[in-house]
Amino acid sequence: MKRYKSLVFSMAVLAGVLQQSCTKNFLDYNTDGRGATPEEVQRDGYILTSALTGLQAWVVPLDVNTNQFVECLLGGSFSGYLADSNNGFNGKNFASYNPENGWARVAFNDIIPNIIIRHKKVKSVTNEPVPIAVADVIKVMAISRVTDIYGPIPYSKIGENGALEAPYDSQEEVYNKLFEELNAAIKVLSENLQQNFSPKADNVYAGNVVKWLKLANSLKLRLAMRISNVSPQKAKEMGEQALQQSTGLIVANADNAFVKPINRNPFRVIMYEYNNGDSRVSADITSFMNGYADPRREKYFTPSAFTTGTNGFFGLRSGIQIPSGNNIKLYTNMKVDESDDILWMNAAEVAFLKSEAALRGWQGVGGTAQSNYEEGIKLSFEQWGASGAESYLANTSNRPDSYVDPMGQFSYTGTPSRITINWSEAATQAEKMERIITQKWIANFPLGIEAWSEYRRTGYPKLMEVMQNNSGGLVSTSRMARRLAYPQEEYTENSKNVNDAVTNMLKGADNMGTDVWWAKK
Template identity: 55%
Template sequence: MKKSIINLLFSASILLTTSCTSNFEEYNTNPYDANDDQMQYDAYSLRAAMVAMQGYVIPADVNLNQFTECLLGGSFGGYLADSNTGFVGKNYATYNPEQHWIQVPFNDIIPKIYANQTQLKNVTTDPIPLAVADIIKVAAIHRITDIYGHIPYSKIGVDGKLEAAYDLQEDVYSKMLEELDHAIEVLTPNQTSDFSPYADKVYGGKVLNWIKFANSLKLRLSMRIVYANPALAQTKAEEAVNHEVGTMLSNDDNAYNTVSKSPFRVVMFEYNGGDSRVSADVTSYMNGYADPRREKYFTMSTFEDTDNAAFDNGYYGLRSGINIASSATAHKYSNMNIPESYNKLLWMNAAESAFLKAEGALRGWNMGGSANDFYTQGIELSFNQWGVSGAGAYAENATSIPENYKDPLGANDNSGVPASITIKWNDADDFELNLERIITQKWIANFPLGHEAWSEFRRTGYPRLMEAPYNQSNGIVDGTEMARRLPYPLREYKENSDNLQDAIDNLGGPDNMATKVWWDCKNKN
């Protein structure tokens, strides 16, 4: 990037023989500073690396998004159901995914995050974008460790190469919390020092918003480890909430990545007429609660008289984990409501931050308010996010429970949602009942963040989801426990076998979908 020594000596000789007034700009430029072309190259490289990193948190690429958000997170989180007959028996929903599905989060996300962060470090020493990049890395990689457990993290090679020793998941979480702490420490005194909006598709370069997101993410990670390391969980959660900037408080703080077009729109509507539909789990809860957000989340079903549907069209989700008989029929169930022009990908919202505080307060932590107050606040924030009225009446509903699922066509198992949790907060209820209440409402508010839903289901057991009727795991996955993680990709067995074996030896069980990750230990406690 700098001029060579030869060029510098040549320029010096010119200065000795040339008038000081001619070619002033050319000869009186500090040769150790980058010129305009170099600065523009660096700025472009910085923008490219930052934007690329952001595109791998919730993948903006359609194919990656389908594998990670729709087929994996959507299925396991109770939000989406596969509607393509070609997936039956070899998908996540039936616990028998193909190998090229299993490897996507590991082999396609981790290398891209690290390679782009390395590129960023090569073109800038500015601590502000570097701190933001650390936040983005944690936002992306915490989802990967939650999928597999132990992963390469602190020892990973340059350019994102994965042939590295694994960190135990406990150590990954400790390192991620340290990185968030460092980023917050760097950004807090620079909270008005905004950077180029062209390098930031989430907050337009607003440093203050990145601090709020970092604290909210820190709160999320702290709560994730509450059963594995309760002392650290409380300490870090209280730090996040009581920081001078604090967490997300309004929907103006919500983290969205701006993309050219929602990949969910392509997957849900354009691929084969839509490879996924809305899950019967989430529609059963929201139908039972007469939730006014349904019209914002879902389209109506499109059954016809010839289908002999049991009732009129409504918000009827497709049962996840079934043996789909016909894609054309599956496409008649409710879909996500995504306008063609919609170009936002949600990372995290203020409602989740409020529900996390509600759980912290329920546990007796210093969250700055009561569990009831934060719980009600979370509902209000979600309603406002979607432009829906009636949050007050909804929060006061003490009688409605999730609807018992019944397939409109009578074609699939009608075992129903195994939940009877009501909405209205009740201090007199025991801890578990109020915890289920918080997690259920957070789950509804977080739609369509399937990975977060799946992680919270594993951590807490809530919301209560329907079993997959067509379990193809050959007895490995218990229908009531459901999938707890993904096995490592075969590529790791071939290319990183020694390091992988060390990780497997520390899993606490075989490398399959039934073995629990480190923080998934509520029942042990």
């Protein structure tokens, strides 16, 4: 696979329309105009459709191979959402903190180039301000996820002066650039609220500008909260701007951001078809939801299929020595169909962000920490079509369950968390934060990269420690993985810049135990 530097350098001579592609041949261009002349293609918006939907396919990757590495094996393992169930992964996987370079490189070497070149493609096929602003929002969302995985990354200087070697930006510089780009997009969208564009060119909101503006504001609030422990003034400024922007945030499930799969939902393929399922639902989230008697379980998960005992919702523990045999397939799985849309951001998350903003004293929240916390839970129940939100909110005694493994090998004595559901104004700030983040974590399933980022920022939810830590002492079992190391290709093809980033920006060794800039807990 060619590197992103030569990829961007070559854009001037590349032609055709990018389509969704597998990780090994993202430079394959599809120039089939279905027999249309260039004039007809332009008239029908076919080029814009292909370019913009192709860009949308790389936020939460719709390519199955990339999705497996980034969303399931990486984000799923580190978030407490999913666990590896293929014993061929033993020894060198994310869950045991010892991934091969072929695993650790994917989010860097696949997502960065696809986002950069597809974003530039959108700008090359239209001069309309709205689709370009939408493309900017998409790019910000995608790049924020990549920098949260690695820390400093090449971003603002990719392709500068035709350079094949791209210098890195510090993570603080990346975030400053993301806010700058997001603010510019928000300005354009707010000035063009009536300028909806072709529904065919948009697999998220069918060209609805108001909904894109609400997503942009909500994303800005998410990113502001991410840096709140390390840059509180900047976070407050950006967060309050998002809270007070006139069009508002995603506050109703009708405005949730989901992308339509181009072919089949990749989670379905990975959880059911690859080796009869390469991942299963994690014991972490089932233990929390079992303890809470959460009515959303039957919406999220399939019951386990063990023939002895209760066939309830038993997830598989992450970071174990995965046993051989078919019993591993009996654990709870994700309930997902081939045609299901893939979540980017929902109203429940925004409500929990507002709850934390109120806790921090930010202006423009609307409501209290408690009212927004409770609204987040209600919105999540509504999103999933689950009943019983009011009684769930009133519960003062239920706590996460201890994990009793149906196979008897991976049980966990005690429980990492004792947090209850019902809001208590008399609770400490730390307890209120744990309550907010725990319920946001449940509501955000299966957004693993986002959940892992919030875990590193806050320390919540409290997850079970892995049983197999194969990092050789580089990763603390109690603090868990903090980032991914840079791909080995960076040290052979971009050595000066990656070494500069590690020495002057990362402020620590290039391994999974070093914190990214905003991670304080």
